[in-house]
Amino acid sequence: MQTEQKTQPRSRYKNAVLLVVLTLVILGGLAGAGYWGLHRQYVPPEAIASAERFLSLIKAGNFAEAYSLTTQDALPGRTLEQFESNVRRRVAVDALTSTVEWRGVKGGFQTYGNRIRRWLGGRKVDPDSMGLEFEAGPPVEVRVVSSPDGKWRVTYFQTHAG
Structure with missing residues (x-):
């Protein structure tokens, strides 16, 4: 009987530690x-x-609709004609493939924790601007900005060396 009493406290101790x-x-x-x-x-x-969508429209030659996705200021072009000129100068349109694949963010990025901190602080959670990298034949950089209407607008674009 004494051995049973000794093993019970040890087994309870082991269970508690576990x-x-x-x-x-x-x-x-x-x-x-x-x-x-x-x-x-x-x-x-x-x-x-x-x-x-912007890159797909450029590849398809639909410059008017692609232009509607921009900020329509000095960087992409204030007019459709300026925009088309900038596209031909900055983007190797003929080298673009029909598939556009997102590769990552160029420059800084935002974390989920930062989004939570902004939300808790009552501030806008999305970043104001982002540089995105795509593979569409040649590497393509597309910079987008968050507009007041909640949409993302293209502000800059160019193909570059990989």
Whole structure:
């Protein structure tokens, strides 16, 4: 009878230690996953879609519709004629392929954690501007800005050496 009493406290102690260790492992895993998630890069899908559409329209030769996706200021061209001239000077249109593949962000980027901080602070969560890299035959950089109407507008574009 005495041996049964001695083994019960030991088994309770082992179970308690095991429970504490398991709890710490789970909490550590959750903290690591949270840290990883908050520091992941966020790129607004609407910005990528707008830039992809812009490049597809240029490849198709539909400059008027592509121009409607721009900021229509000095960088892309204040008029459709200036825009077409800039496209022919900056983009190797004949070298563009029919498929446009997003490769990443050029320059700085925003994290999910930064979006949460902005949201909690009552500020606009999307960045004001982004430089996006695409593969469309040659590498293409497309810079987009967030407009007051909530759409992404193309402000600059060019093909460049890879």
